[in-house]
Structure formats: structure tokens, C-alpha cells
Amino acid sequence: QVQLVESGGGSVQAGDSLRLSCVASGRTFEVFDMGWFRQVPGKEREYLGRISWNGGRTYYADSVKDRFTISRDNPKNPVYLQMNSLKPEDTAVYYCAATPKAYSTIQYDYKYWGQGTQVTVSS
Numbered sequence: 001q002v003q004l005v006e007s008g009g010g011s012v013q014a015g016d017s018l019r020l021s022c023v024a025s026g027r028t029f030e031v032f033d034m035g036w037f038r039q040v041p042g043k044e045r046e047y048l049g050r051i052s053w054n055g056g057r058t059y060y061a062d063s064v065k066d067r068f069t070i071s072r073d074n075p076k077n078p079v080y081l082q083m084n085s086l087k088p089e090d091t092a093v094y095y096c097a098a099t100p101k102a103y104s105t106i107q108y109d110y111k112y113w114g115q116g117t118q119v120t121v122s123s
Contacts, residue, residue: 094118
């Protein structure tokens, strides 16, 4: 098992920035990529991007690539999601996830999930 714990959510104003963190523990040797997703009630989870376990490669969904950055210094440190120029439509529960599969953007390929952290952006 891999345990994931997110933190850093909260309520901000439009235009603000926020950084989410995700700490992984357990059988992390299983993990190929770490991903970030978000979900609003009544909708599917939306893929935001992913980073390789060692932090060397990052990929982003077109919808957020100009405003969001995923980073990690090394495998012992958290994975971060830096979100800039936040908009009210970014309001969602944000999840980090881990997958043993390579190059996946599909939530069903992600085997392990954090509990989620709420981000609320007001106008």
C-alpha cells in the first residue's frame, strides 16, 4: 500500500496563488508517476498533470499548463502543485494520486489516492 496525504487547501480570492503538498509513504517503490486531479460535485475527476517519481519529468493538461506547476526536488520530498492566477472555476477538491503505470492521464490507472483537500476561489 501507498499512503498519500495532501495539505495546503483553503479559501482564496481570484488571482491569488496557492500551493498544495502531497506526502507519500509506504510501498513507494511501486510508484511510477504521481498525479494531481480535481473534482467538483457531479463531475468526473479532472486530470491536471503528473510528475515522475524522481521528479525529472512533468506533464500537464492543456487546461492548466499555463498556471499550474507540479514539482518535486527529490523522491524523499513532497510533491507540490503550485497554482497561480486562481479563478472561481478552479474551486474543487484536489487530489494527489499515485500510479504504477507509465504515462497515464486516466484516473482509473491511479491505484492510490489521498483524502483530498478543498480549494475555494471567490471572485
